[in-house]
Amino acid sequence: MLSVAPMMDWTDSHCRVFHRLLAPHARLYTEMVHANAVLQGDRARLLARDPVENPVALQLGGSEPSLLAQAACVGQGHGFDEVNLNVGCPSDRVQAGRFGACLMKEPALVADCIGAMVEAVGKLDRPIPVTVKCRLGVDEENDYGRFLSFIDTVAAAGCHTFFVHARNAWLQGLSPKENREVPPLRYDWAYRLKQERPALTIAVNGGIATQAAALEHLQKVDGVMLGRAAYHDPYVLHGLDVALFGGTLQSRAQLLRRLQPYVEARLQQGVALKHITRHLLGLYHGQPGGRAFRQVLSEGAHLPGADWSLIEQAIGMTEMRVRSAA
Numbered sequence: 001m002l003s004v005a006p007m008m009d010w011t012d013s014h015c016r017v018f019h020r021l022l023a024p025h026a027r028l029y030t031e032m033v034h035a036n037a038v039l040q041g042d043r044a045r046l047l048a049r050d051p052v053e054n055p056v057a058l059q060l061g062g063s064e065p066s067l068l069a070q071a072a073c074v075g076q077g078h079g080f081d082e083v084n085l086n087v088g089c090p091s092d093r094v095q096a097g098r099f100g101a102c103l104m105k106e107p108a109l110v111a112d113c114i115g116a117m118v119e120a121v122g123k124l125d126r127p128i129p130v131t132v133k134c135r136l137g138v139d140e141e142n143d144y145g146r147f148l149s150f151i152d153t154v155a156a157a158g159c160h161t162f163f164v165h166a167r168n169a170w171l172q173g174l175s176p177k178e179n180r181e182v183p184p185l186r187y188d189w190a191y192r193l194k195q196e197r198p199a200l201t202i203a204v205n206g207g208i209a210t211q212a213a214a215l216e217h218l219q220k221v222d223g224v225m226l227g228r229a230a231y232h233d234p235y236v237l238h239g240l241d242v243a244l245f246g247g248t249l250q251s252r253a254q255l256l257r258r259l260q261p262y263v264e265a266r267l268q269q270g271v272a273l274k275h276i277t278r279h280l281l282g283l284y285h286g287q288p289g290g291r292a293f294r295q296v297l298s299e300g301a302h303l304p305g306a307d308w309s310l311i312e313q314a315i316g317m318t319e320m321r322v323r324s325a326a
């Protein structure tokens with residue numbers, strides 16, 4: 001099981017369509033959307049999804065069981081294949097709303113949320129799984145038993161799949177960015193969880209940057225979820241997808257050119273090219289011409305009339321560098 005992590009401002013629909021081309025078998029996640037926003041906000045924008053993205057999961061934030069249950073049903077109705085509850089975000093705004101990582105301290109409430117969501121989507125014609133993305137604990141907690149008890153409580157409410165961002169969240173004193181870097185990673189807790197609860201599906205998340213690292217984790221758990229590496233070096237997704245599910249490795253240019261019909265259709269609808277190209281910048285990460293590729297896209301995509309030819313020009317920069325290196 002390979003998945004791309006939910007990332008606010010990053011994993012929008014354009015990004016997911018691109019990742020889908022790279023990794024046909026990966027499960028993709030939306031940015032977190034609060035249950036209230038799903039129920040009262042602009043659904044066409046918040047739940048935007050292109051059919052090629054599937055399988056794709058909607059990540060919800062919230063801690064009010066009946067609202068989450070309704071939002072989960074709306075998500076199902078909009079064609080999502082899974083609903084995931086965020087129990088990992090440490091931002092102040094999220095803490096003030098009593099959701100995200102601070103819910104690690106309230107397993108009974110999380111179980112109520114999951115129970116309500118599972119029951120509600122279970123009544124639909126096409127029931128979809130309800131999953132959780134969590135941390136190991138919060139602040140200075142260092143008690144595996146407490147983490148296990150959180151998982152058991154939530155699993156008993158009907159969640160069978162956990163994405164474990166394998167570090168604590170520190171609720172005070174660290175920014176969300178620092179909270180993805182400073183608290184130490186402890187993959188062994190996720191491995192131990194899988195050993196002790198073999199019936200649960202356990203995916204590990206946090207700091208997985210290479211194919212080799214991902215494959216090593218998969219010896220011990222059921223899945224890997226990549227966040228920043230998938231975004232900044234997306235070709236790693238392609239290598240992993242081929243390694244795990246078979247198929248032929250394609251070049252970056254081959255993969256990118258398959259995005260052309262999508263880009264042209266969106267431009268026709270009035271989407272500015274820059275909204276799509278911002279997600280492509282990492283494709284040639286560490287490759288000859290990678291800087292020139294980024295530069296062409298960054299400098300040209302916001303100009304009026306920018307179209308597919310800019311992406312061809314950017315690809316051309318990398319092909320030129322490869323030829324001149326040879």
Ligand SMILES: Cc1cc2nc3c(=O)[nH]c(=O)nc-3n(C[C@H](O)[C@H](O)[C@H](O)COP(=O)(O)O)c2cc1C
Pocket residue numbers: 005006007008009010031032059086087088089133165180205206207208225226227228229
């Ligand atoms: C820009 C950004 C936005 C994020 N937004 C979310 C989010 O909406 N929901 C969530 O559960 N995690 C979010 N995360 C955390 C990631 O899903 C992931 O757990 C974290 O980055 C660790 O994985 P990585 O080391 O593979 O990046 C975000 C991370 C980044 C970098």
